[in-house]
Amino acid sequence: MLTNNPGPIGLFDSGYGGLTIFEKIREAMPEYDYLYLGDNARAPYGSRSFEVVYRFTLQAVEKLFEEGCHLVILACNTASAKALRTIQQNDLPHIDPNRRVLGVIRPTVELVDSISKSKHVGVVGTTGTISSQSYSLEIGKMFPHIKVSGEACPMWVPLVENNEFNGPGADYFVQKHLDLLFTKDPQIDTIILGCTHYPLLMDKIKKYVPSGITLLAQGEYVAASLKDYLMRHPEMDQKITKNGVSRFLTTESAAKFAEAASIFLNQQIDVQQVAID
Numbered sequence: 001m002l003t004n005n006p007g008p009i010g011l012f013d014s015g016y017g018g019l020t021i022f023e024k025i026r027e028a029m030p031e032y033d034y035l036y037l038g039d040n041a042r043a044p045y046g047s048r049s050f051e052v053v054y055r056f057t058l059q060a061v062e063k064l065f066e067e068g069c070h071l072v073i074l075a076c077n078t079a080s081a082k083a084l085r086t087i088q089q090n091d092l093p094h095i096d097p098n099r100r101v102l103g104v105i106r107p108t109v110e111l112v113d114s115i116s117k118s119k120h121v122g123v124v125g126t127t128g129t130i131s132s133q134s135y136s137l138e139i140g141k142m143f144p145h146i147k148v149s150g151e152a153c154p155m156w157v158p159l160v161e162n163n164e165f166n167g168p169g170a171d172y173f174v175q176k177h178l179d180l181l182f183t184k185d186p187q188i189d190t191i192i193l194g195c196t197h198y199p200l201l202m203d204k205i206k207k208y209v210p211s212g213i214t215l216l217a218q219g220e221y222v223a224a225s226l227k228d229y230l231m232r233h234p235e236m237d238q239k240i241t242k243n244g245v246s247r248f249l250t251t252e253s254a255a256k257f258a259e260a261a262s263i264f265l266n267q268q269i270d271v272q273q274v275a276i277d
Helices: 019-028 050-066 077-082 084-095 105-109 127-132 134-142 156-161 168-184 198-207 219-232 254-265
Strands: 009-013 034-038 071-074 100-102 120-125 147-152 190-194 214-216 246-250
Touching: 009 019, 009 050, 019 034, 019 219, 019 254, 034 050, 050 071, 050 077, 050 084, 077 084, 077 105, 077 127, 077 134, 084 100, 105 134, 105 190, 105 219, 120 127, 120 134, 120 168, 127 134, 127 147, 134 147, 147 168, 156 168, 156 198, 168 198, 190 198, 198 214, 246 254
Parallel strands: 009 034, 009 071, 034 246, 071 100, 120 147, 120 190, 190 214
Antiparallel strands: none
16 A cells, blocks of 8 residues: 655665665765665576566565655666666556656766767676667667767676675676777777676776776766756655655665675665565
8 A cells, every 4th residue: 555645765776786876865865764675685687587677676666665655766777777667657657657766877878978078988787788778779869979889797796796896806807898898999988887786896997997988887976866856846855754764675684785785885774674576
């Protein structure tokens, strides 16, 4: 049963990566309440089919709606690429046409033309995000003069999820895929980190890109876009509680999630385990 009472902003990710988005949103708007849901028990999403990612994402969105959220951010590139449009167009009109689900791809795409000088842009992401061509399609709509090259990096998320992003194994896989990206297009001057896990690999990525390359991590751009959205939609802003409280849900062990999240957020948190399937 959905309630019309104000509630927190919901954020969803298949795992921990969305915490990099959450952190920047909370920094920009600390007065708001937030509810983060990580579907860690079924992660990673990157190699799953469109149908499965859509089904899992819809289940998570419905769970956040049941918890009182009127606005949900898909803080996951794979979910944004494979499920967002279907949920917006087909599901929300039946669930509640006054609720909103937003993604992380468009706020990033809107910036690339003003940042890239060569108009050659690279995207690194999960297999699902790259195969969906979501970034190429969105950039093509807005900026058809920009050339986009994508590189799937299937091992990057497991490195982060297993807290190996500072280890020597990370160097091998980061260098491998960046070399492949620049082989596709040596003129790239801007790289979109098309997965919310990748900011944790930022030190490694900087190590293996040529000097002068701009790296676009999504958190601050999504936060700025959300802040602007709420200013333009005061009716939605009124449906969000503002006590500065954040809650965390996971489909895996709460203790495991709390331990990993402390690395992302640099603080200890309380977590509740839930089922969403």
